Amino acid sequence: MANVELQYLTHPQFTWVHAVKAVKDGSTVGSVMITEKRDGSIYLSCFSVNEKFRNQGIGRKILQFTKSKYREKKISLDTNKNYQAAYHLYLSERFKVTKDGKCYVKMGFEPNK
Numbered sequence: 625m626a627n628v629e630l631q632y633l634t635h636p637q638f639t640w641v642h643a644v645k646a647v648k649d650g651s652t653v654g655s656v657m658i659t660e661k662r663d664g665s666i667y668l669s670c671f672s673v674n675e676k677f678r679n680q681g682i683g684r685k686i687l688q689f690t691k692s693k694y695r696e697k698k699i700s701l702d703t704n705k706n707y708q709a710a711y712h713l714y715l716s717e718r719f720k721v722t723k724d725g726k727c728y729v730k731m732g733f734e735p736n737k
């Protein structure tokens with residue numbers, strides 16, 4: 625499992641946009657963007673890990689760290705079942721499919737469920 629430092633970043637201009645990034649030896653190797661929605665929940669987008677560093681547990685660390693920052697919040701995201709690693713990871717982190725569309729799936733995580 626890769627040893628990375630996880631950083632929570634606030635946007636310099638926007639109060640509702642944040643990010644979590646994973647840093648290894650001074651370089652960013654993965655990140656996710658976090659947007660706060662009007663209903664108080666959060667929405668994740670642009671989740672990715674540098675290709676060279678995939679399958680080392682970094683994506684899971686990013687997701688778990690993000691969940692720990694928003695303990696009481698519902699989390700949603702859009703993805704695609706063809707993104708097999710991402711889909712597997714979301715399911716194993718207790719995200720559930722909330723809408724199964726033709727080209728995408730909506731998934732949600734609810735704390736305590």
Ligand SMILES: CC(C)(COP(=O)(O)OP(=O)(O)OC[C@H]1O[C@@H](n2cnc3c(N)ncnc32)[C@H](O)[C@@H]1OP(=O)(O)O)[C@@H](O)C(=O)NCCC(=O)NCCS
Nearest residue numbers: 671672673678679680681682683684703707708709710712
């Ligand atoms: C999704 C992504 C961020 C995951 O990052 P990562 O650091 O590789 O994730 P992890 O190593 O923590 O976990 C990957 C998991 O997927 C599994 N996996 C990898 N390839 C897989 C495949 N083809 N099918 C099913 N599961 C797969 C791994 O076994 C691992 O699960 P495990 O911990 O239960 O063994 C990375 O794959 C990525 O950047 N993908 C391209 C961009 C993308 O799809 N983003 C999501 C858009 S919604």
